[in-house]
Amino acid sequence: MKEYLKIDCGVFAAANLRGQPVFPLLYWGLRAQNHRGHQSHGFVTFDGKFYSYKSLDLVPRIKTRATHEWLKRLPGSIGIANVRYTTSGKTDEKALMKGTQPVIAKKNGRKIAISFNGNVVNTLQLKREIQKEFPRFEYECDADLISHKLLVENLKTGSLTEAVKRCMKEIDGAFSVAGITQKGEFFAFKDPYGIRPLCAGKDQKTKILAFSSETVGFDINALKFQFEIEPGELVKVTKRSLEREKLVNMGKKAFCAFEFAYFARPDSKLGKKYVYEIREQFGRNLAEENPEIVQDADLIISIPETGDDSALGVHEATGLKWERASRRHRYVTERAFILLSKERQSTIDKKINFIASKIRGKRVIITEDSIVRGDTTKVVVEKLRKMGAKKVHLFVTFPRIIGPCFYGINMATYGELIGANYDEEEIAKIIGADSVNYQSLKGFIKATGYHRNELCLGCLTRKYPTPMAQRIADEMWKRFQEGEKETGRLYEIPELLENAAIK
Ligand code: SF4
Incomplete structure (x- = not known):
């Protein structure tokens, strides 16, 4: 089986309606969202022609004296940009470069460039359809599939709106997309369930319109948030404004619940609230749901940084002493969760440090955003034990993960998920903690401010939004229960895809 790169990313895109260079906006929009992907970054700008720059690693620092060079390399008043991490497949430099975004699809003088966040499920089916028009079409990442599908439909129908509508109807998966056509049409759209974030912003005075995965992309550019793009909605940038059109209506949303606990920055807004406030409430909920654990603790600490705000919430709800006894090394930037398994342990060791004198002899509650495989949490618990913690209780803000994700988060099989295989008590034993306490699903949903039927809870309930x-x-699940050994990303096995194909 060929393993394709699967991704979750950060998107930023902008147009300066006064014709000023857009690159500085793209640059800062990406810098603000580097937490969504650290393995590669890229920019495409447009001034009647496309210009592209892509590279590996974090978005680089640009020295003032080099700004001129960058503006020369990426001219134009419209642009799209992307940061990305791979969630499977090869991770050598060549493979990573091939999957880097934005991508540009071309045929018969038509071109479409896109920056995309999400994951396509019906890859095989789409590939075959695209190959009818592009017989030698192969793809390196899902952005290739989406851009070519858009181009094929655009060639057939002559209409961008119609092409987007067909993508929405025929692609199974999560896709939040910003793009530019060779005519200079600048647009953004979301899949019919709105699984991944993408919002629109602007500045009336400077005539800038923008799209960003998270609102922090607007804040850093002094732009004002306008709206979250609706599921199944296409937004086109006209000479003066943003034109919205709902193309597909499934009657429900399915926004990724994991964004609240793990992905989004605390100073981003999701819905009406800052993620910080939501995580703080997660902590209050955990305290209220587990009074006997709070009674059995001397202090609360967190696994930085996604656990920090919920630790504050526990402290606020109970008065339990909150110690900032865990610290991140500021310049170790890898997110442990998105590293390969063999890298994970040593990186956790390198990036988090504890203040031993605050922990020695104490009964500690530690807040964690989620437990996926359990290996990173285990290392943390071991560290606390070595420092002399008398007890270690875990408070976990994201409820127990019992199913894989098909929409861009790196958890692809049942076998790898500790929560799909063991209950709380067993997990506590495996990771060496005195107890593991997940936030209830009900409490979690309430804290987000969303309704249950507006969220994707697939990995928590095994009920997925797309067919x-x-x-x-x-x-x-059936095969897993029958004891079949999972090898890598089961859902990419052609036979499974064939059987499950959209009829
Ligand atoms: S399955 Fe889980 S991680 Fe994946 S999109 Fe749904 S809520 Fe998010």
Whole structure:
């Protein structure tokens, strides 16, 4: 089986309607969202022609004297940009470079450039359709699939709106996309369930319109948030404004619940609230749901940084002493969760440090955003024990993960998920903690400010919003229970894809 790169990313895109260079906005929009992908970054700008720059690693620092060079390399008043991490497949430099975004699809003088966040499920089916028009078409990442599908439909129908509508109807998966056509049409759209974030912002005075995965992309550029793009909605940038059109209506949303606990920056807004406030409430909920654990603790600490705000919430709700006894090394930037398994342990060791004198002899509660495989949490618990913690209780803000994700988060099989295989008590034993306490699903949903039917809870409930993902999940679960050994990303096995294909 060929392993394709699967991704979750950060998107930023902007147009300066006064014709000023857009690159500085793209640059800062990406810098603000580097937490969404550290393995590569890229920019495409447009001034009647496309200009592209892509590279590996974090978005670089640009020295003032080099700004001129960058503006020369990426001219134009419209642009799209992307940061990305791979969630499977090869991670050598060549493979990573091939999957870097934005991508540009070309045929018969038509071109479409896109920056995308999400994951396509019905890859095989789409590839075959695209190959009818592009017989030698192969792809390195899902952005290739989406850009070519858009181009194929655009060539057939002659209409961008119609092409986007067909993508929305025929692609199973999560896709939040910003793009530019060779005519200079600048647009953004979301899949019919709105699984990944993408919002619109602007500055009336400077005539700048922008799209960003998270609102922090607007804040850093002094732009004003306008609206979260609706599921199934296409937004086009006209000479003066943003034109919205709902193309597909599934009657429900399915925004990724994991964004609240793990992905989004605390100073981003999701819905009406800052992520910080939501995480703080997660902590209050955990305290209220587990009074006997709070009674059995001397202090609360956190696994930085996604656990910090919930630790504050526990402290606020109970008065339990909150110690900032865990610290991140500021310049170790890898997120442990998105590293390969063999790298994970040593990186946790390198990036988090504890203040031993605050922990020695104490009964400690530590807040964690989630437990996926359990290996990173285990290392943290071991560290606390070595420092002389008398007890270690875990408070986990994201409820127990019992299913894989098909929409861009790196958890692809049942076997790898500790929560799909063991209950709380067993997990506590495996990671060496005195107890593991997950936030209730009800409390979690309430804290987000969303309704249950507005969220994707697939990995928590095994009920997925898109039909093909559901069929594959059910088949994978059946095979897993029958003891079939999972090898890598089961849902990319052609036979599974064939059986579950959209009919
Ligand atoms: S399955 Fe889980 S991680 Fe994946 S999109 Fe849904 S809520 Fe998010």
